[in-house]
Amino acid sequence: GAVVSQHPSRVICKSGTSVKIECRSLDFQATTMFWYRQFPKQSLMLMATSNEGSKATYEQGVEKDKFLINHASLTLSTLTVTSAHPEDSSFYICSARDIEGVNQPQHFGDGTRLSIL
Amino acid sequence: GENVEQHPSTLSVQEGDSAVIKCTYSDSASNYFPWYKQELGKGPQLIIDIRSNVGEKKDQRIAVTLNKTAKHFSLHITETQPEDSAVYFCAASNYNQGGKLIFGQGTELSVKP
Numbered sequence: 001g002a003v004v005s006q007h008p009s010r011v012i013c014k015s016g017t018s019v020k021i022e023c024r025s026l027d028f029q030a031t032t033m034f035w036y037r038q039f040p041k042q043s044l045m046l047m048a049t050s051n052e053g054s055k056a057t058y059e060q061g062v063e064k065d066k067f068l069i070n071h072a073s074l075t076l077s078t079l080t081v082t083s084a085h086p087e088d089s090s091f092y093i094c095s096a097r098d099i100e101g102v103n104q105p106q107h108f109g110d111g112t113r114l115s116i117l
Numbered sequence: 118g119e120n121v122e123q124h125p126s127t128l129s130v131q132e133g134d135s136a137v138i139k140c141t142y143s144d145s146a147s148n149y150f151p152w153y154k155q156e157l158g159k160g161p162q163l164i165i166d167i168r169s170n171v172g173e174k175k176d177q178r179i180a181v182t183l184n185k186t187a188k189h190f191s192l193h194i195t196e197t198q199p200e201d202s203a204v205y206f207c208a209a210s211n212y213n214q215g216g217k218l219i220f221g222q223g224t225e226l227s228v229k230p
Binding site: 006032042046049093105107108110113 | 166
């Protein structure tokens with residue numbers, strides 16, 4: 001149980017392209033999903049908290065107009081990297097927390113490796 | 118805000134030996150401490166977690182201990198196997214404040230056959 005699916009797993013695109021990443025909870029409902037960014041050999045850095053039916057909460061230093069988050073249902077959150085540039089290249093990972101409450105564990109997807117040429 | 122320090126950054130053990138990874142946290146209000154295993158190119162996988170009302174938890178070869186007074190917690194892996202090789206992350210959160218995870222820097226564990 002507690003499976004989180006992330007799609008696509010890999011994206012290679014030209015500078016200036018916008019890229020959408022999907023995060024789905026397959027066997028549970030998630031009021032809250034989280035988006036992280038991870039550079040090689042580094043830890044996970046929280047970018048934003050995605051709440052179903054409301055606006056996302058962004059961490060300090062993360063541009064909300066650059067990283068658009070939509071959480072339209074209890075099983076799907078999307079992250080759109082708008083007008084991506086080479087410095088946006090990274091490993092983006094989502095996690096989801098069961099609707100039962102804030103004391104539930106976060107379960108992670110397998111990440112999306114974004115490469116901007 | 119919360120800060121989590123994790124040590125060591127790399128750990129190499131022989132198959133069958135034990136491995137211990139330690140983390141300290143700064144916010145005494147943190148009440149949930151999960152450990153994740155991340156294999157190359159994949160997302161983190163929850164392997165064990167502990168809440169602040171418990172001092173120790175065990176699941177087969179994996180155990181976690183928590184010392185709230187000293188604000189540190191540790192992961193213990195016994196009888197290590199080559200498939201235990203991965204990067205391990207500790208994290209801390211306060212689910213009374215939204216449950217955001219603050220991660221440690223990670224430990225790259227290598228188990229040599």
